[in-house]
Amino acid sequence: MAKHSRNWNQGVYEKYLREGRGQGEGPGYTPWIRVQDFASKGIVSRVKGRTTRRVHHLMSNNELAYFYLLDWADSVLDIREQFPLLDLECAMNAAAQAGINYPTDRTSGYPYVMTCDFLITTTHGLKARTVKLSSELTNARTVEKLEIERRYWAANGVDWKLVTENEISYRxxxxxxxxxxxxxxxxxxxxxxxxxxxxxxxxxxxxxxxxxxxxxxxxxxxxxxxxxxxxxxxxxxxxxxxDKEIYIDLNERLNLNAKKVAVTVTA
Incomplete structure:
Protein backbone atom coordinates (compact mmCIF):
# COMPACT_ATOMS: atom_id res chain seq x y z
CA MET A 1 0.00 0.00 0.00
CA ALA A 2 1.23 3.49 -0.86
CA LYS A 3 1.35 6.22 1.75
CA HIS A 4 -1.85 8.26 1.89
CA SER A 5 -1.50 12.01 1.45
CA ARG A 6 -4.41 12.78 3.80
CA ASN A 7 -6.17 11.33 6.82
CA TRP A 8 -8.25 8.27 6.17
CA ASN A 9 -11.72 7.86 7.67
CA GLN A 10 -15.21 6.67 6.85
CA GLY A 11 -16.05 9.95 5.13
CA VAL A 12 -13.13 9.62 2.71
CA TYR A 13 -14.02 5.96 2.13
CA GLU A 14 -17.62 6.84 1.25
CA LYS A 15 -16.43 9.70 -0.98
CA TYR A 16 -14.24 7.30 -2.95
CA LEU A 17 -17.21 4.99 -3.45
CA ARG A 18 -19.39 7.87 -4.66
CA GLU A 19 -16.67 8.80 -7.14
CA GLY A 20 -16.87 5.30 -8.57
CA ARG A 21 -13.33 4.38 -7.62
CA GLY A 22 -12.48 0.72 -7.97
CA GLN A 23 -15.54 0.25 -10.17
CA GLY A 24 -16.10 -0.32 -13.86
CA GLU A 25 -14.20 -2.21 -16.53
CA GLY A 26 -12.10 -1.38 -19.55
CA PRO A 27 -12.19 2.32 -20.44
CA GLY A 28 -14.82 2.88 -17.73
CA TYR A 29 -12.69 1.72 -14.81
CA THR A 30 -11.55 4.21 -12.16
CA PRO A 31 -8.56 3.18 -10.00
CA TRP A 32 -8.93 3.35 -6.23
CA ILE A 33 -5.63 5.21 -6.04
CA ARG A 34 -4.71 8.08 -8.33
CA VAL A 35 -1.22 9.51 -8.62
CA GLN A 36 -2.31 12.79 -7.06
CA ASP A 37 -3.71 11.02 -3.96
CA PHE A 38 -0.67 9.14 -2.76
CA ALA A 39 3.05 9.54 -2.25
CA SER A 40 5.18 6.79 -3.74
CA LYS A 41 8.78 5.73 -4.17
CA GLY A 42 10.23 6.42 -7.60
CA ILE A 43 8.34 8.24 -10.33
CA VAL A 44 4.55 8.12 -10.59
CA SER A 45 3.13 7.98 -14.10
CA ARG A 46 -0.03 8.43 -16.09
CA VAL A 47 0.07 6.34 -19.25
CA LYS A 48 -2.56 5.75 -21.91
CA GLY A 49 -3.13 2.03 -22.32
CA ARG A 50 -3.29 0.24 -25.65
CA THR A 51 -5.69 -2.40 -24.30
CA THR A 52 -8.17 -0.16 -22.45
CA ARG A 53 -7.69 3.16 -24.30
CA ARG A 54 -7.72 5.00 -20.97
CA VAL A 55 -5.09 6.63 -18.78
CA HIS A 56 -3.57 4.30 -16.19
CA HIS A 57 -2.16 5.43 -12.84
CA LEU A 58 1.15 3.77 -11.95
CA MET A 59 2.85 4.36 -8.61
CA SER A 60 6.45 3.32 -9.31
CA ASN A 61 8.90 2.66 -12.11
CA ASN A 62 8.47 -1.07 -11.57
CA GLU A 63 4.70 -0.83 -11.86
CA LEU A 64 5.16 1.17 -15.06
CA ALA A 65 7.52 -1.41 -16.57
CA TYR A 66 5.24 -4.31 -15.63
CA PHE A 67 2.23 -2.43 -17.00
CA TYR A 68 3.89 -2.11 -20.41
CA LEU A 69 4.49 -5.87 -20.50
CA LEU A 70 0.87 -6.59 -19.57
CA ASP A 71 -0.54 -4.06 -22.02
CA TRP A 72 1.46 -5.51 -24.89
CA ALA A 73 0.41 -9.14 -24.30
CA ASP A 74 -2.27 -10.47 -26.66
CA SER A 75 -3.71 -12.64 -23.87
CA VAL A 76 -4.55 -9.57 -21.74
CA LEU A 77 -8.08 -8.25 -22.23
CA ASP A 78 -8.33 -5.68 -19.43
CA ILE A 79 -6.01 -4.12 -16.84
CA ARG A 80 -7.39 -2.60 -13.64
CA GLU A 81 -4.57 -1.01 -11.67
CA GLN A 82 -4.75 -0.01 -7.99
CA PHE A 83 -7.67 -2.40 -7.57
CA PRO A 84 -9.30 -2.22 -4.12
CA LEU A 85 -9.91 -5.16 -1.83
CA LEU A 86 -13.36 -3.74 -1.14
CA ASP A 87 -14.71 -6.73 0.75
CA LEU A 88 -13.38 -5.47 4.08
CA GLU A 89 -14.90 -8.36 5.99
CA CYS A 90 -13.03 -10.85 3.80
CA ALA A 91 -9.78 -8.88 4.03
CA MET A 92 -10.00 -8.47 7.80
CA ASN A 93 -10.86 -12.15 8.25
CA ALA A 94 -7.82 -13.05 6.15
CA ALA A 95 -5.67 -10.95 8.48
CA ALA A 96 -7.23 -12.44 11.61
CA GLN A 97 -6.75 -16.01 10.39
CA ALA A 98 -3.08 -15.27 9.78
CA GLY A 99 -2.67 -13.56 13.17
CA ILE A 100 -1.90 -10.23 11.47
CA ASN A 101 -3.08 -6.79 12.53
CA TYR A 102 -5.15 -5.33 9.71
CA PRO A 103 -3.91 -1.83 8.68
CA THR A 104 -5.94 1.07 10.07
CA ASP A 105 -5.55 4.83 10.15
CA ARG A 106 -3.65 5.95 13.25
CA THR A 107 -5.94 8.92 13.85
CA SER A 108 -9.42 7.66 12.99
CA GLY A 109 -8.87 3.95 13.54
CA TYR A 110 -10.82 3.32 10.33
CA PRO A 111 -9.60 0.29 8.34
CA TYR A 112 -7.71 1.06 5.15
CA VAL A 113 -8.86 -0.42 1.88
CA MET A 114 -5.87 -2.40 0.69
CA THR A 115 -5.15 -2.42 -3.02
CA CYS A 116 -3.68 -4.85 -5.52
CA ASP A 117 -1.40 -3.28 -8.09
CA PHE A 118 -3.06 -5.05 -11.02
CA LEU A 119 -6.22 -7.08 -11.52
CA ILE A 120 -5.86 -8.50 -15.02
CA THR A 121 -8.54 -10.05 -17.20
CA THR A 122 -6.89 -12.56 -19.53
CA THR A 123 -7.99 -15.20 -21.99
CA HIS A 124 -7.28 -17.65 -19.15
CA GLY A 125 -9.30 -15.85 -16.48
CA LEU A 126 -8.64 -13.29 -13.75
CA LYS A 127 -5.15 -12.77 -12.35
CA ALA A 128 -4.07 -10.51 -9.48
CA ARG A 129 -0.48 -9.27 -9.41
CA THR A 130 1.39 -7.23 -6.82
CA VAL A 131 4.70 -5.58 -7.75
CA LYS A 132 7.45 -5.17 -5.16
CA LEU A 133 11.20 -4.70 -5.12
CA SER A 134 12.87 -7.77 -3.65
CA SER A 135 14.58 -5.48 -1.14
CA GLU A 136 11.14 -4.57 0.26
CA LEU A 137 10.55 -8.18 1.24
CA THR A 138 12.92 -7.84 4.19
CA ASN A 139 10.30 -5.63 5.86
CA ALA A 140 8.13 -7.77 8.13
CA ARG A 141 5.08 -5.52 7.83
CA THR A 142 5.27 -5.59 4.04
CA VAL A 143 5.33 -9.38 4.13
CA GLU A 144 2.30 -9.41 6.44
CA LYS A 145 0.30 -7.25 4.03
CA LEU A 146 1.26 -9.51 1.15
CA GLU A 147 -0.03 -12.48 3.12
CA ILE A 148 -3.36 -10.70 3.62
CA GLU A 149 -3.55 -10.15 -0.14
CA ARG A 150 -2.67 -13.76 -0.88
CA ARG A 151 -5.38 -15.06 1.43
CA TYR A 152 -7.94 -12.55 0.15
CA TRP A 153 -7.51 -13.57 -3.46
CA ALA A 154 -7.40 -17.26 -2.57
CA ALA A 155 -10.76 -16.84 -0.80
CA ASN A 156 -12.12 -15.25 -3.98
CA GLY A 157 -10.72 -17.92 -6.28
CA VAL A 158 -8.35 -15.55 -8.10
CA ASP A 159 -4.80 -16.47 -9.06
CA TRP A 160 -2.46 -14.11 -7.17
CA LYS A 161 1.29 -13.76 -7.53
CA LEU A 162 4.03 -11.46 -6.33
CA VAL A 163 6.16 -9.89 -9.07
CA THR A 164 9.65 -8.53 -8.32
CA GLU A 165 12.23 -6.87 -10.54
CA ASN A 166 13.57 -10.36 -11.28
CA GLU A 167 10.43 -11.18 -13.29
CA ILE A 168 10.33 -7.94 -15.28
CA SER A 169 12.04 -7.54 -18.66
CA TYR A 170 13.09 -3.90 -18.48
CA ARG A 171 14.56 -3.86 -21.98
CA ASP A 243 -0.71 -2.11 -34.34
CA LYS A 244 1.37 -5.30 -34.76
CA GLU A 245 1.51 -4.91 -38.51
CA ILE A 246 5.30 -4.99 -38.24
CA TYR A 247 6.97 -7.37 -35.81
CA ILE A 248 10.30 -6.65 -34.16
CA ASP A 249 11.91 -8.53 -31.31
CA LEU A 250 11.26 -6.27 -28.34
CA ASN A 251 13.46 -8.40 -26.12
CA GLU A 252 16.51 -7.16 -28.02
CA ARG A 253 18.18 -3.75 -27.94
CA LEU A 254 16.79 -1.70 -30.81
CA ASN A 255 19.39 -0.30 -33.20
CA LEU A 256 17.64 2.17 -35.48
CA ASN A 257 20.68 2.31 -37.76
CA ALA A 258 20.94 -1.45 -38.31
CA LYS A 259 19.87 -2.72 -41.73
CA LYS A 260 18.62 -5.98 -40.27
CA VAL A 261 16.41 -5.69 -37.21
CA ALA A 262 15.54 -8.83 -35.24
CA VAL A 263 12.03 -9.91 -36.24
CA THR A 264 9.68 -12.09 -34.27
CA VAL A 265 6.34 -13.53 -35.38
CA THR A 266 4.87 -13.40 -31.89
CA ALA A 267 4.07 -10.59 -29.45
Whole structure:
Protein backbone atom coordinates (compact mmCIF):
# COMPACT_ATOMS: atom_id res chain seq x y z
CA MET A 1 0.00 0.00 0.00
CA ALA A 2 1.23 3.49 -0.86
CA LYS A 3 1.35 6.22 1.75
CA HIS A 4 -1.85 8.26 1.89
CA SER A 5 -1.50 12.01 1.45
CA ARG A 6 -4.41 12.78 3.80
CA ASN A 7 -6.17 11.33 6.82
CA TRP A 8 -8.25 8.27 6.17
CA ASN A 9 -11.72 7.86 7.67
CA GLN A 10 -15.21 6.67 6.85
CA GLY A 11 -16.05 9.95 5.13
CA VAL A 12 -13.13 9.62 2.71
CA TYR A 13 -14.02 5.96 2.13
CA GLU A 14 -17.62 6.84 1.25
CA LYS A 15 -16.43 9.70 -0.98
CA TYR A 16 -14.24 7.30 -2.95
CA LEU A 17 -17.21 4.99 -3.45
CA ARG A 18 -19.39 7.87 -4.66
CA GLU A 19 -16.67 8.80 -7.14
CA GLY A 20 -16.87 5.30 -8.57
CA ARG A 21 -13.33 4.38 -7.62
CA GLY A 22 -12.48 0.72 -7.97
CA GLN A 23 -15.54 0.25 -10.17
CA GLY A 24 -16.10 -0.32 -13.86
CA GLU A 25 -14.20 -2.21 -16.53
CA GLY A 26 -12.10 -1.38 -19.55
CA PRO A 27 -12.19 2.32 -20.44
CA GLY A 28 -14.82 2.88 -17.73
CA TYR A 29 -12.69 1.72 -14.81
CA THR A 30 -11.55 4.21 -12.16
CA PRO A 31 -8.56 3.18 -10.00
CA TRP A 32 -8.93 3.35 -6.23
CA ILE A 33 -5.63 5.21 -6.04
CA ARG A 34 -4.71 8.08 -8.33
CA VAL A 35 -1.22 9.51 -8.62
CA GLN A 36 -2.31 12.79 -7.06
CA ASP A 37 -3.71 11.02 -3.96
CA PHE A 38 -0.67 9.14 -2.76
CA ALA A 39 3.05 9.54 -2.25
CA SER A 40 5.18 6.79 -3.74
CA LYS A 41 8.78 5.73 -4.17
CA GLY A 42 10.23 6.42 -7.60
CA ILE A 43 8.34 8.24 -10.33
CA VAL A 44 4.55 8.12 -10.59
CA SER A 45 3.13 7.98 -14.10
CA ARG A 46 -0.03 8.43 -16.09
CA VAL A 47 0.07 6.34 -19.25
CA LYS A 48 -2.56 5.75 -21.91
CA GLY A 49 -3.13 2.03 -22.32
CA ARG A 50 -3.29 0.24 -25.65
CA THR A 51 -5.69 -2.40 -24.30
CA THR A 52 -8.17 -0.16 -22.45
CA ARG A 53 -7.69 3.16 -24.30
CA ARG A 54 -7.72 5.00 -20.97
CA VAL A 55 -5.09 6.63 -18.78
CA HIS A 56 -3.57 4.30 -16.19
CA HIS A 57 -2.16 5.43 -12.84
CA LEU A 58 1.15 3.77 -11.95
CA MET A 59 2.85 4.36 -8.61
CA SER A 60 6.45 3.32 -9.31
CA ASN A 61 8.90 2.66 -12.11
CA ASN A 62 8.47 -1.07 -11.57
CA GLU A 63 4.70 -0.83 -11.86
CA LEU A 64 5.16 1.17 -15.06
CA ALA A 65 7.52 -1.41 -16.57
CA TYR A 66 5.24 -4.31 -15.63
CA PHE A 67 2.23 -2.43 -17.00
CA TYR A 68 3.89 -2.11 -20.41
CA LEU A 69 4.49 -5.87 -20.50
CA LEU A 70 0.87 -6.59 -19.57
CA ASP A 71 -0.54 -4.06 -22.02
CA TRP A 72 1.46 -5.51 -24.89
CA ALA A 73 0.41 -9.14 -24.30
CA ASP A 74 -2.27 -10.47 -26.66
CA SER A 75 -3.71 -12.64 -23.87
CA VAL A 76 -4.55 -9.57 -21.74
CA LEU A 77 -8.08 -8.25 -22.23
CA ASP A 78 -8.33 -5.68 -19.43
CA ILE A 79 -6.01 -4.12 -16.84
CA ARG A 80 -7.39 -2.60 -13.64
CA GLU A 81 -4.57 -1.01 -11.67
CA GLN A 82 -4.75 -0.01 -7.99
CA PHE A 83 -7.67 -2.40 -7.57
CA PRO A 84 -9.30 -2.22 -4.12
CA LEU A 85 -9.91 -5.16 -1.83
CA LEU A 86 -13.36 -3.74 -1.14
CA ASP A 87 -14.71 -6.73 0.75
CA LEU A 88 -13.38 -5.47 4.08
CA GLU A 89 -14.90 -8.36 5.99
CA CYS A 90 -13.03 -10.85 3.80
CA ALA A 91 -9.78 -8.88 4.03
CA MET A 92 -10.00 -8.47 7.80
CA ASN A 93 -10.86 -12.15 8.25
CA ALA A 94 -7.82 -13.05 6.15
CA ALA A 95 -5.67 -10.95 8.48
CA ALA A 96 -7.23 -12.44 11.61
CA GLN A 97 -6.75 -16.01 10.39
CA ALA A 98 -3.08 -15.27 9.78
CA GLY A 99 -2.67 -13.56 13.17
CA ILE A 100 -1.90 -10.23 11.47
CA ASN A 101 -3.08 -6.79 12.53
CA TYR A 102 -5.15 -5.33 9.71
CA PRO A 103 -3.91 -1.83 8.68
CA THR A 104 -5.94 1.07 10.07
CA ASP A 105 -5.55 4.83 10.15
CA ARG A 106 -3.65 5.95 13.25
CA THR A 107 -5.94 8.92 13.85
CA SER A 108 -9.42 7.66 12.99
CA GLY A 109 -8.87 3.95 13.54
CA TYR A 110 -10.82 3.32 10.33
CA PRO A 111 -9.60 0.29 8.34
CA TYR A 112 -7.71 1.06 5.15
CA VAL A 113 -8.86 -0.42 1.88
CA MET A 114 -5.87 -2.40 0.69
CA THR A 115 -5.15 -2.42 -3.02
CA CYS A 116 -3.68 -4.85 -5.52
CA ASP A 117 -1.40 -3.28 -8.09
CA PHE A 118 -3.06 -5.05 -11.02
CA LEU A 119 -6.22 -7.08 -11.52
CA ILE A 120 -5.86 -8.50 -15.02
CA THR A 121 -8.54 -10.05 -17.20
CA THR A 122 -6.89 -12.56 -19.53
CA THR A 123 -7.99 -15.20 -21.99
CA HIS A 124 -7.28 -17.65 -19.15
CA GLY A 125 -9.30 -15.85 -16.48
CA LEU A 126 -8.64 -13.29 -13.75
CA LYS A 127 -5.15 -12.77 -12.35
CA ALA A 128 -4.07 -10.51 -9.48
CA ARG A 129 -0.48 -9.27 -9.41
CA THR A 130 1.39 -7.23 -6.82
CA VAL A 131 4.70 -5.58 -7.75
CA LYS A 132 7.45 -5.17 -5.16
CA LEU A 133 11.20 -4.70 -5.12
CA SER A 134 12.87 -7.77 -3.65
CA SER A 135 14.58 -5.48 -1.14
CA GLU A 136 11.14 -4.57 0.26
CA LEU A 137 10.55 -8.18 1.24
CA THR A 138 12.92 -7.84 4.19
CA ASN A 139 10.30 -5.63 5.86
CA ALA A 140 8.13 -7.77 8.13
CA ARG A 141 5.08 -5.52 7.83
CA THR A 142 5.27 -5.59 4.04
CA VAL A 143 5.33 -9.38 4.13
CA GLU A 144 2.30 -9.41 6.44
CA LYS A 145 0.30 -7.25 4.03
CA LEU A 146 1.26 -9.51 1.15
CA GLU A 147 -0.03 -12.48 3.12
CA ILE A 148 -3.36 -10.70 3.62
CA GLU A 149 -3.55 -10.15 -0.14
CA ARG A 150 -2.67 -13.76 -0.88
CA ARG A 151 -5.38 -15.06 1.43
CA TYR A 152 -7.94 -12.55 0.15
CA TRP A 153 -7.51 -13.57 -3.46
CA ALA A 154 -7.40 -17.26 -2.57
CA ALA A 155 -10.76 -16.84 -0.80
CA ASN A 156 -12.12 -15.25 -3.98
CA GLY A 157 -10.72 -17.92 -6.28
CA VAL A 158 -8.35 -15.55 -8.10
CA ASP A 159 -4.80 -16.47 -9.06
CA TRP A 160 -2.46 -14.11 -7.17
CA LYS A 161 1.29 -13.76 -7.53
CA LEU A 162 4.03 -11.46 -6.33
CA VAL A 163 6.16 -9.89 -9.07
CA THR A 164 9.65 -8.53 -8.32
CA GLU A 165 12.23 -6.87 -10.54
CA ASN A 166 13.57 -10.36 -11.28
CA GLU A 167 10.43 -11.18 -13.29
CA ILE A 168 10.33 -7.94 -15.28
CA SER A 169 12.04 -7.54 -18.66
CA TYR A 170 13.09 -3.90 -18.48
CA ARG A 171 14.56 -3.86 -21.98
CA UNK A 172 11.26 -5.04 -23.46
CA UNK A 173 9.35 -2.53 -21.31
CA UNK A 174 11.55 0.34 -22.52
CA UNK A 175 11.10 -0.75 -26.13
CA UNK A 176 7.32 -0.79 -25.67
CA UNK A 177 7.47 2.65 -24.06
CA UNK A 178 9.32 3.92 -27.14
CA UNK A 179 6.62 2.52 -29.41
CA UNK A 180 3.76 4.01 -27.40
CA UNK A 181 4.57 7.56 -28.50
CA UNK A 182 2.77 6.59 -31.72
CA UNK A 183 -0.56 6.51 -29.89
CA UNK A 184 -1.06 10.19 -30.76
CA UNK A 185 -2.83 9.45 -34.03
CA UNK A 186 -4.09 13.05 -34.31
CA UNK A 187 -0.53 14.21 -34.99
CA UNK A 188 -0.33 11.76 -37.88
CA UNK A 189 -3.67 12.83 -39.33
CA UNK A 190 -2.52 16.46 -39.37
CA UNK A 191 0.46 15.49 -41.50
CA UNK A 192 -1.22 13.40 -44.15
CA UNK A 193 -4.60 12.39 -45.57
CA UNK A 194 -5.81 8.86 -44.89
CA UNK A 195 -5.05 7.67 -48.44
CA UNK A 196 -1.52 9.00 -48.16
CA UNK A 197 -1.09 7.34 -44.75
CA UNK A 198 -2.11 4.01 -46.25
CA UNK A 199 0.45 4.39 -49.05
CA UNK A 200 3.16 5.45 -46.60
CA UNK A 201 2.53 2.44 -44.38
CA UNK A 202 2.59 0.08 -47.35
CA UNK A 203 5.98 1.46 -48.38
CA UNK A 204 7.34 1.22 -44.83
CA UNK A 205 6.35 -2.45 -44.65
CA UNK A 206 7.90 -3.14 -48.05
CA UNK A 207 11.18 -1.43 -47.17
CA UNK A 208 11.38 -2.98 -43.72
CA UNK A 209 10.93 -6.57 -44.88
CA UNK A 210 13.42 -6.08 -47.71
CA UNK A 211 16.11 -5.95 -44.97
CA UNK A 212 18.05 -3.48 -47.12
CA UNK A 213 17.37 -0.34 -45.08
CA UNK A 214 17.69 0.71 -41.47
CA UNK A 215 14.70 2.13 -39.60
CA UNK A 216 16.26 5.59 -39.77
CA UNK A 217 16.71 5.26 -43.54
CA UNK A 218 13.14 4.02 -44.01
CA UNK A 219 11.79 7.00 -42.08
CA UNK A 220 13.82 9.41 -44.20
CA UNK A 221 12.76 7.77 -47.47
CA UNK A 222 9.03 8.04 -46.73
CA UNK A 223 9.35 11.60 -45.42
CA UNK A 224 11.11 12.66 -48.62
CA UNK A 225 8.80 10.77 -50.97
CA UNK A 226 5.54 11.94 -49.38
CA UNK A 227 6.75 15.37 -48.18
CA UNK A 228 6.08 14.59 -44.53
CA UNK A 229 7.31 16.62 -41.59
CA UNK A 230 10.52 15.62 -39.85
CA UNK A 231 9.95 12.76 -37.42
CA UNK A 232 6.65 11.63 -38.95
CA UNK A 233 8.28 8.72 -40.79
CA UNK A 234 9.62 7.26 -37.55
CA UNK A 235 6.29 7.89 -35.82
CA UNK A 236 4.50 5.98 -38.57
CA UNK A 237 6.96 3.11 -38.26
CA UNK A 238 6.20 2.99 -34.53
CA UNK A 239 2.47 3.00 -35.26
CA UNK A 240 2.86 -0.09 -37.44
CA UNK A 241 4.70 -1.86 -34.64
CA UNK A 242 2.05 -0.66 -32.17
CA ASP A 243 -0.71 -2.11 -34.34
CA LYS A 244 1.37 -5.30 -34.76
CA GLU A 245 1.51 -4.91 -38.51
CA ILE A 246 5.30 -4.99 -38.24
CA TYR A 247 6.97 -7.37 -35.81
CA ILE A 248 10.30 -6.65 -34.16
CA ASP A 249 11.91 -8.53 -31.31
CA LEU A 250 11.26 -6.27 -28.34
CA ASN A 251 13.46 -8.40 -26.12
CA GLU A 252 16.51 -7.16 -28.02
CA ARG A 253 18.18 -3.75 -27.94
CA LEU A 254 16.79 -1.70 -30.81
CA ASN A 255 19.39 -0.30 -33.20
CA LEU A 256 17.64 2.17 -35.48
CA ASN A 257 20.68 2.31 -37.76
CA ALA A 258 20.94 -1.45 -38.31
CA LYS A 259 19.87 -2.72 -41.73
CA LYS A 260 18.62 -5.98 -40.27
CA VAL A 261 16.41 -5.69 -37.21
CA ALA A 262 15.54 -8.83 -35.24
CA VAL A 263 12.03 -9.91 -36.24
CA THR A 264 9.68 -12.09 -34.27
CA VAL A 265 6.34 -13.53 -35.38
CA THR A 266 4.87 -13.40 -31.89
CA ALA A 267 4.07 -10.59 -29.45
Missing amino acids: KAKNIEWIYSAQDREALQLQAESDTLSNVKDLIRQLFYSYEFSIVEIAQIVEDKFHLGKGIGLLLFKSLVL
